[in-house]
Amino acid sequence: MSxxxxxxxxxxxxxxxxxxxxxxxxxxxxxxxxxxxxxxALLIASGKALxxxxxxxxxxxxxxxxxxxxxxxxxxxxxxxLGLSLTDYFIRHPGIAGGA
Amino acid sequence: MATAVSIAPExxxxxxxxxxxxxxxxxxxxxxxxxxxxxxxxxxxxIGGFFALLIRLELLTPAGDLVQADTYNKLFTMHGVxxxxxxxxxxxxxxxxxxxxPLMIGARDLAFPKINLLSWYCYIAGGILVLHAMLTGGLDTxxxxxxxxxxxxxxxxxxxxxxxxFINGFSSILTGLNxxxxxxxxxxPGLTWSRLPLFLWSHYATSVIMLLGTPVIAIxxxxxxxxxxxxxxxxxxxxxxxxxxxxxxFWFYSHPAVYIMILPSMGVVSEIVTCFxxxxxxxxxxxxxxSIGIAVIGFFVWAHHMFVAGxxxxxxxxxxxLSYLVAVPSAIKVFNWTATLYKGSVSFSTPMxxxxxxxxxxxxxxxxxxxxxxxxIDVHVTDTYFVVAHFHYIMVGxxxxxxxxxxxxxxxxxxxxxxxxxxxRLAALIVFLGFNLTFFPQFIxxxxxxxxxxxxxxxxxxxxxxxxxxxxxxxxxxYLLPMxxxxxxxxYGELADDNPWDAAGLEWKTSSPPPxxxxxxxxxxxxxxxxxxxxxxxxxxxxxx
Amino acid sequence: MSNSPAPLVLEHTxxxxxxxxxxxxxxxxxxxxxxxxxxxxxxxFGGMFLAYLVYRMWYFNEFAAGSRTLNLLVGAVNTAVxxxxxxxxxxxxxxxxxxxxxxLVTLLALTILFGLVFLGVKAYEWDEKFTEHHxxxxxxxxxxxSPEKPVDQGHAQIFFSLYFAxxxxxxxxxxxxxxxxxxxxxxxxxxxFTPEYHTPVEIAGLYWHFVDIVWIYLFPLLYLIDRRPHG
Numbered sequence: 001m002s003x004x005x006x007x008x009x010x011x012x013x014x015x016x017x018x019x020x021x022x023x024x025x026x027x028x029x030x031x032x033x034x035x036x037x038x039x040x041a042l043l044i045a046s047g048k049a050l051x052x053x054x055x056x057x058x059x060x061x062x063x064x065x066x067x068x069x070x071x072x073x074x075x076x077x078x079x080x081x082l083g084l085s086l087t088d089y090f091i092r093h094p095g096i097a098g099g100a
Numbered sequence: 101m102a103t104a105v106s107i108a109p110e111x112x113x114x115x116x117x118x119x120x121x122x123x124x125x126x127x128x129x130x131x132x133x134x135x136x137x138x139x140x141x142x143x144x145x146x147i148g149g150f151f152a153l154l155i156r157l158e159l160l161t162p163a164g165d166l167v168q169a170d171t172y173n174k175l176f177t178m179h180g181v182x183x184x185x186x187x188x189x190x191x192x193x194x195x196x197x198x199x200x201x202p203l204m205i206g207a208r209d210l211a212f213p214k215i216n217l218l219s220w221y222c223y224i225a226g227g228i229l230v231l232h233a234m235l236t237g238g239l240d241t242x243x244x245x246x247x248x249x250x251x252x253x254x255x256x257x258x259x260x261x262x263x264x265x266f267i268n269g270f271s272s273i274l275t276g277l278n279x280x281x282x283x284x285x286x287x288x289p290g291l292t293w294s295r296l297p298l299f300l301w302s303h304y305a306t307s308v309i310m311l312l313g314t315p316v317i318a319i320x321x322x323x324x325x326x327x328x329x330x331x332x333x334x335x336x337x338x339x340x341x342x343x344x345x346x347x348x349x350f351w352f353y354s355h356p357a358v359y360i361m362i363l364p365s366m367g368v369v370s371e372i373v374t375c376f377x378x379x380x381x382x383x384x385x386x387x388x389x390x391s392i393g394i395a396v397i398g399f400f401v402w403a404h405h406m407f408v409a410g411x412x413x414x415x416x417x418x419x420x421x422l423s424y425l426v427a428v429p430s431a432i433k434v435f436n437w438t439a440t441l442y443k444g445s446v447s448f449s450t451p452m453x454x455x456x457x458x459x460x461x462x463x464x465x466x467x468x469x470x471x472x473x474x475x476x477i478d479v480h481v482t483d484t485y486f487v488v489a490h491f492h493y494i495m496v497g498x499x500x501x502x503x504x505x506x507x508x509x510x511x512x513x514x515x516x517x518x519x520x521x522x523x524x525r526l527a528a529l530i531v532f533l534g535f536n537l538t539f540f541p542q543f544i545x546x547x548x549x550x551x552x553x554x555x556x557x558x559x560x561x562x563x564x565x566x567x568x569x570x571x572x573x574x575x576x577x578x579y580l581l582p583m584x585x586x587x588x589x590x591x592y593g594e595l596a597d598d599n600p601w602d603a604a605g606l607e608w609k610t611s612s613p614p615p616x617x618x619x620x621x622x623x624x625x626x627x628x629x630x631x632x633x634x635x636x637x638x639x640x641x642x643x644x645x
Numbered sequence: 646m647s648n649s650p651a652p653l654v655l656e657h658t659x660x661x662x663x664x665x666x667x668x669x670x671x672x673x674x675x676x677x678x679x680x681x682x683x684x685x686x687x688x689x690f691g692g693m694f695l696a697y698l699v700y701r702m703w704y705f706n707e708f709a710a711g712s713r714t715l716n717l718l719v720g721a722v723n724t725a726v727x728x729x730x731x732x733x734x735x736x737x738x739x740x741x742x743x744x745x746x747x748x749l750v751t752l753l754a755l756t757i758l759f760g761l762v763f764l765g766v767k768a769y770e771w772d773e774k775f776t777e778h779h780x781x782x783x784x785x786x787x788x789x790x791s792p793e794k795p796v797d798q799g800h801a802q803i804f805f806s807l808y809f810a811x812x813x814x815x816x817x818x819x820x821x822x823x824x825x826x827x828x829x830x831x832x833x834x835x836x837x838f839t840p841e842y843h844t845p846v847e848i849a850g851l852y853w854h855f856v857d858i859v860w861i862y863l864f865p866l867l868y869l870i871d872r873r874p875h876g
Contacts, residue, residue: 005742015732019725022864026721029869037873041865049858056735057854064673066284067680074684077312078691080399082698085348088403088415089699209664211674277681285674286665315685319692323810331782332806334696339799345699349692622666 004061014055021048113516113613128213129616134199135514136220137190142583144186144227149576151179156538156569164556172555173240174256180243185265186227188499189357192364193275193310194223196506197303199514201279203607203614204297206288206623211281212274219274226268233257233264242553244354247335247346251327259328262321269314269321272360276310279303288606290625297605297629298381301388302367305395309356309363312399317353320346344409351402359398361495362462363391365502366433369455372509373437375603376452377444378637380630383436390429390436397426407478416475423473430466434459445637449601450524454505457532461497465490468543483553486546492539504531504582511586512600516613517593523585531578537571602638604630660842672844679848683855686818690859693811697866700807704800709871710790711804714779716770720868723766724860730759731857734850741843746836749846753830756853760823767816774805781806808867815863818856825849 025044029037054060059067114131117123124132154175158166167175198216202209210216233239237257241250250258283296283304324346326332333339335346374381381387403411403419437459446452468490471477481487511519541564546552550561557565599608604627610619627634665671701708737752778786787801829849832838838846 005739008736008739011732011735011739014735015728018728018731022721022724022728025865025869026717029717029865029872030874032873037869037871041869045862045865048861052731052854052858052861056731057851064676066677070677070680070684074312074687077399078687078694081316081352081688081691082695084400084403084418085352085695086698087418088344088348088411089702090412091414092412207664211664212678213662213664215678273682273685277678277685280681281674281678284677285670311681311685312688315689316692319689319814322814323692323696326810327806330809332810333781333799333802334700334806334810336799339802340700340704340797341803342699345696349695352692617664 004058006055006058006061010055014051018048018051111611112615113611114616115516115613117616126217128209128217130198130202130210130213130216131514131614131616133216133220134195134197137194137198137223140220140224140227141187141191141195144182145191145579147231148179148182148187149579151175151182152572153576155179156572158555159557159565160569162557162559162562162565167555169555170240171238173242173553174238176553177239177242178234181230181239181261181265183495184243184357184361185268186223186230188361188495189272190223190275191499191503192368192506193279193303193306193360194219194271196368196503196510197275197279197306197364200299200510200607201282201303202286203513203610203618204300204605205282205286206291206606206619206625207282207286208617208619210278211286212278215274216278219271219278222267222269222274223271226264226266226271229264229267230261233260236260244350245321245324245346246350247324247327247343248337248341251324251335259325262325262328266318266321266325269318272310272314276307276314279307280311288623288625291606294384295625295627295629296388297367298370298384298387298391299364299367302363302370302391305391306360306363308392308395309360309398313353313356313360316349317357320349320353323349344406344411347406347409348403351405352399355402355405356395356398358491358494359394361499362502363394365458365499365506366391368502368506368509369437369458370433371603371605372451372455372505373440374630374632375509375601376447376449376455377441378632379440379444380628380632381436382439382442383432384629386432387436390432393429394426397422397429401426404473404478407475408482420473420475424470427466427470427473430462434463434466448525449508450519450521450528451505451509453525453528453532454501454508457528457535458498458501458505461493461501461535465493465497468493481546483551484546485542485550485552488552489539489542489546492542496539497535501531504528507582507586509601510607511589512596513607513612513614515586515590515593516596516611517589518596518600519582519589519593520585523581527578527581527585530574530581534571534573534575534578538568538575539571541565541567541571602635604632604635660837660844668841675844675848676851679851683851686855686859690811690814693807693814694862694866697807697811700800700803701870704797704803705870706794707787707796707800708804710794710796711779711787711801711808712868712870713790713872714777715808715868716773717868717872719766719770720864723763724864726759726763726766727857727860730756730763731854733759734853738843738847738850741833741838741846742840744840746833746838749833749838750830753826753833753846757823757826757830760819760826764816764819764823767812771809771812774809779805780809811863811867815856815859818859822849822853822856825852 021044025041028040033040053071059071114129124136127133154167158164158172158175164172198210239256239258239261241254241256241258245258245262283300323334327334327336333341335341335343337343370381370387401419401423403415404423407416468486472481472487472490508519508524511517545561545564548561550557596612598611600612601608606623606625609623661668662671665674733752733756737749737756740749740752774780778784781802785798785802785805787796787798789796826849829845832845
């Protein structure tokens with residue numbers, strides 16, 4: 001992981017992109033896109049996260065496959081937690097135990 | 101450990117390298133840490149067992165006459181909390197795993213020895229908090245902490261106990277982290293994945309569960325503590341909170357937790373069954389992959405604990421089908437162990453007796469789990485003694501048998517002494533008989549409708565309850581015997597050589613007890629696991645001597 | 646992974662722990678260990694994300710109204726502060742790789758400074774919530790934005806319960822991060838890191854970036870639920 005010494009210009013560029021995306025996401029939230037607002041916000045957040053992971057955390061430059069396996073496994077398991085739980089919430093009989 | 105003088109007067113090993121309390125409390129030697137865990141989990145086992153004794157005493161009679169109802173709630177809660185979090189989860193991994201993983205891998209220690217010590221301190225700190233909670237008001241929520249009772253209505257030490265279990269969770273997480281990194285990064289030259297003992301495969305799978313599941317119960321307990329302390333409303337139905345959300349979060353960990361409890365014992369079984377059949381394991385890859393399969397699929401089934409809680413029926417169907425699926429890898433293992441016995445040269449040593457007990461009792465426990473996975477049956481037997489019997493068959497008939505079998509099998513390696521074999525076999529038989537007498541009647545009780553966590557019951561259930569209590573006293577004797585003769589053996593037991601069982605595995609290629617750094621030279625592995633067909637038979641070894 | 650049998654007595658490579666065969670094995674182990682730990686942190690925060698998901702689905706109006714009481718500009722600026730801190734962390738790892746001690750110490754100190762700024766702003770935001778009576782419990786009162794948009798007080802409390810739980814847990818991780826970086830900065834100042842050995846800087850950096858990523862998600866989830874005009 002420490003074999004690759006990246007030019008500082010790369011880090012500054014990523015920083016600038018992240019700052020811009022922050023501004024964009026805040027601005028887009030004030031524009032009415034209907035249900036797309038949430039999706040766009042999450043997409044931008046995921047894009048920012050991806051930049052941090054790939055460049056700041058050097059995942060793009062590591063030859064270590066296990067790192068990617070760990071990240072993907074954790075994300076997959078998070079999806080299991082969220083997804084399988086939501087099967088209960090999405091298909092409950094309306095009226096039981098709250099719900100809008 | 102004042103026995104060191106009589107173990108091996110000349111040779112230095114991990115027990116006599118240093119003396120004094122600091123050399124134990126500040127050790128980073130994985131073998132010493134394993135013994136620290138051994139002492140602590142045995143201590144907690146007795147406390148948990150003490151609560152079990154009180155429960156069974158109360159249930160001797162139909163009336164609630166030994167303790168009050170509120171006290172009874174505290175008894176079964178504390179029994180569950182102590183046994184699950186402070187005994188069953190750490191027992192095999194933190195004692196046998198810590199001791200053996202580096203040895204089986206051919207390494208000098210785990211990847212992070214100081215973190216290993218930290219994990220023990222997390223365990224102790226958590227244990228102290230929970231014991232203190234117990235002494236200053238107790239806990240009556242059940243080990244399951246269901247909301248909103250735990251968050252809004254219970255008048256017991258929920259916050260303290262919750263924090264104690266939270267801190268203890270770090271012990272699991274750090275242990276799992278250590279094992280995974282060690283197995284990936286520190287294998288001896290030549291020790292490929294396909295040559296790994298199955299003990300390591302099952303500890304790897306266990307570690308995956310520990311790492312992915314424990315954080316979820318950690319945050320769940322944090323939310324319960326915050327809600328109780330700061331009046332947050334996340335689980336409060338009067339403010340729109342959903343009690344089932346707690347249950348989803350709780351069981352997301354607590355179901356895979358039962359695989360944390362059983363997988364290491366399954367690893368022990370694979371080691372013992374091969375040694376005492378003098379055969380390679382049948383279907384090595386299947387058993388290895390089954391461990392991973394159990395770990396993975398085990399995460400998809402948690403809501404089968406919630407079938408009658410008010411969850412969606414359609415989601416319940418999904419979880420029911422997945423629960424049937426998770427039984428498949430376990431069954432594969434049972435078939436493979438049985439096939440290993442076939443045409444093997446089987447000997448009935450104490451560890452092997454425990455393995456036979458495990459295979460039979462785990463199968464019964466597992467099959468009754470399938471009954472419970474069927475929605476129609478579950479509606480009738482959920483929250484009855486049927487469930488209690490089911491999980492005790494697995495956790496006691498399975499995990500504890502595996503743990504005891506492993507303790508006997510590796511005792512010579514750990515202590516440098518042989519335990520008295522006749523007593524070992526006797527204790528194993530007593531445990532088996534006591535166990536069945538305790539828990540088989542509970543299947544019947546549950547089927548007949550006796551609810552769990554009840555402190556009084558209709559008189560027609562008394563006979564079965566009396567049988568169960570009688571069984572529990574026999575079981576207690578069975579558990580006390582090894583305590584006595586293991587301690588006895590440390591002073592008076594026959595000295596053990598490197599490999600008293602003529603077993604395969606790297607741990608048997610170093611002395612008993614091992615030196616602090618495990619091996620005089622890093623071993624280079626050129627053989628497959630369980631190469632019993634290449635090893636000399638015990639007769640050949642001992643005749644030559 | 647080293648393939649030769651390890652010698653019994655190792656030359657004293659600075660920082661090499663004796664149970665490892667060589668620095669590469671130690672570095673790989675440390676890195677893998679930190680990544681696995683971050684995986685556990687994903688699951689840890691994940692529990693709160695599940696709670697958030699469920700209740701946002703059920704009580705969208707109260708979640709949106711609650712979200713609108715958070716200061717969007719302050720939140721965005723705080724996000725930028727954390728992004729700056731991730732930059733200084735990444736640059737500090739680079740400085741360590743190049744053996745530039747003064748630059749390394751400066752960047753690490755800047756990281757801590759950014760972290761403290763973030764925490765200070767967070768404290769200010771929480772204080773605002775306290776004075777507005779948006780803290781769940783007995784004195785909670787959420788003023789509806791307008792009479793046409795009534796708000797269930799209980800459901801609003803759930804939003805703020807999650808707000809405090811999630812930002813509080815994040816802030817706790819930031820505090821721990823500041824603590825870790827203080828130790829790392831002191832070590833760097835004492836000259837403990839070289840181009841060959843600076844693993845603690847790398848793995849502390851991984852932790853810090855992760856905490857930044859959590860905030861990258863918390864910002865839209867808490868602050869940007871529904872900021873549309875007349876929304």
